[in-house]
Amino acid sequence: MINIYERNPAVNWVILGLALLIGLTSIIYTNMLVNRILEQEEKQIALFAKGQEFLATAEPSENLTFLMEEIVGSNTSIPVILTDENRLPIGSRNLDEPKDPQEKEAFLLRKMKEMQEENPPIVFTLDSISNMHQYVYYENSTLVNQLRYFPYVQLTVILLFFALVYALFSYSRKAEQNQVWVGLAKETAHQLGTPLSSLIAWVEYLRLDDAIDAEIVEELEKDVKRFETITARFSSIGSTPTLKQEDIKEVLEESINYLQKRVSSKVHFLLHIKEDELLVPMNKSLFEWVIENICKNAVDAMNAVGSIDIYVSHTRDEKGLVIDIKDSGKGIHKSKLKTVFKPGFTTKKRGWGLGLALAKRIVENYHKGKIFVFRSEIDIGTTFRIILPKG
Numbered sequence: 001m002i003n004i005y006e007r008n009p010a011v012n013w014v015i016l017g018l019a020l021l022i023g024l025t026s027i028i029y030t031n032m033l034v035n036r037i038l039e040q041e042e043k044q045i046a047l048f049a050k051g052q053e054f055l056a057t058a059e060p061s062e063n064l065t066f067l068m069e070e071i072v073g074s075n076t077s078i079p080v081i082l083t084d085e086n087r088l089p090i091g092s093r094n095l096d097e098p099k100d101p102q103e104k105e106a107f108l109l110r111k112m113k114e115m116q117e118e119n120p121p122i123v124f125t126l127d128s129i130s131n132m133h134q135y136v137y138y139e140n141s142t143l144v145n146q147l148r149y150f151p152y153v154q155l156t157v158i159l160l161f162f163a164l165v166y167a168l169f170s171y172s173r174k175a176e177q178n179q180v181w182v183g184l185a186k187e188t189a190h191q192l193g194t195p196l197s198s199l200i201a202w203v204e205y206l207r208l209d210d211a212i213d214a215e216i217v218e219e220l221e222k223d224v225k226r227f228e229t230i231t232a233r234f235s236s237i238g239s240t241p242t243l244k245q246e247d248i249k250e251v252l253e254e255s256i257n258y259l260q261k262r263v264s265s266k267v268h269f270l271l272h273i274k275e276d277e278l279l280v281p282m283n284k285s286l287f288e289w290v291i292e293n294i295c296k297n298a299v300d301a302m303n304a305v306g307s308i309d310i311y312v313s314h315t316r317d318e319k320g321l322v323i324d325i326k327d328s329g330k331g332i333h334k335s336k337l338k339t340v341f342k343p344g345f346t347t348k349k350r351g352w353g354l355g356l357a358l359a360k361r362i363v364e365n366y367h368k369g370k371i372f373v374f375r376s377e378i379d380i381g382t383t384f385r386i387i388l389p390k391g
């Protein structure tokens with residue numbers, strides 16, 4: 001089994017791991033910063049409380065009063081509420097309180113509750129004789145709160161960034177594969193063109209020669225026709241093929257006829273279709289290629305004895321045509337139902353693993369249809385389903 005395109009999935013995990021590592025480091029680092037700022041804020045609040053205490057009690061010298069006012073005033077970021085002995089607010093700082101006095105009181109009381117949950121209020125004694133107390137309620141500054149969320153924001157951004165890079169990467173990989181397919185097909189068609197036209201001329205020439213058996217010429221002509229079809233296929237896949245209204249029954253019958261002659265007579269093809277003229281836009285030579293690839297796989301899967309049934313019906317919304325190709329082969333394992341369409345996946349000694357990848361390309365890219373394994377059971381058989389839009 002070879003797989004020429006598959007990328008090592010470990011790479012994806014390494015990339016993701018790296019993203020998480022960066023995110024985690026950032027979370028730890030920011031947390032450290034937050035803790036340091038919190039420590040500092042705590043100290044600042046303690047100092048603030050001390051200042052309040054001092055201003056309220058002592059009869060200090062002017063210098064000291066000035067210093068304490070400076071300390072109290074220097075807190076421009078930490079929200080604080082000062083309360084009296086009965087825990088009624090008597091002052092606040094760095095809070096957007098409402099103007100209305102009643103609303104303001106309710107607001108401050110509510111805020112005090114929130115603050116208490118975050119940090120225990122600082123108590124200081126106003127008067128050592130009567131043992132009066134005041135309380136300082138405080139919460140973390142908005143800076144700390146914002147900083148706390150920052151690493152999560154950062155982690156999201158990093159993950160989004162990696163997702164974007166990954167999407168771009170796989171897109172460019174697909175585009176590259178596309179170029180290889182198209183380029184190779186074009187080149188092949190081009191190279192086949194010259195010997196083909198010369199062969200056609202030779203057949204014409206031989207037809208005129210009475211000495212040569214007409215039957216031989218006819219056989220030769222058939223092969224040349226086939227050669228022409230193949231070249232047309234390569235040429236269509238190398239460009240944007242035009243779709244024409246084709247009768248699906250006719251197309252399928254032609255493919256079956258062609259295949260039946262080339263496989264064992266113990267393989268029975270049977271076409272199940274009710275309508276006689278069922279037109280659907282398609283590129284005939286490419287679509288026949290799809291049918292041939294699927295049927296050849298079916299023949300391989302059944303060791304040249306069995307049946308291939310092709311059913312044509314309509315989708316429920318009547319907008320598409322359903323073509324089921326059912327074989328009595330060895331089946332595909334559940335885990336491989338999608339893998340079989342990957343270029344390079346094969347279980348055959350002489351396989352390239354290109355048949356189904358090509359079929360998928362033709363159906364999806366050129367006909368805007370769908371192709372998938374509809375059902376498969378080991379040793380019973382497989383049904384491939386193609387859905388073609390009716391227009």
Ligand SMILES: Nc1ncnc2c1ncn2[C@@H]1O[C@H](COP(=O)(O)OP(=O)(O)OP(=O)(O)O)[C@@H](O)[C@H]1O
Nearest residue numbers: 297298301331340346347348351352353354355356
């Ligand atoms: N009808 C089927 N029944 C069982 N296995 C299938 C069937 N069709 C495809 N497979 C599995 O899918 C694989 C891929 O098929 P695909 O046509 O893409 O490549 P291949 O037939 O191996 O080689 P190539 O078509 O390029 O000569 C096959 O090797 C086979 O294992």
Ligand SMILES: [Mg+2]
Nearest residue numbers: 293297355356
């Ligand atoms: Mg094949």
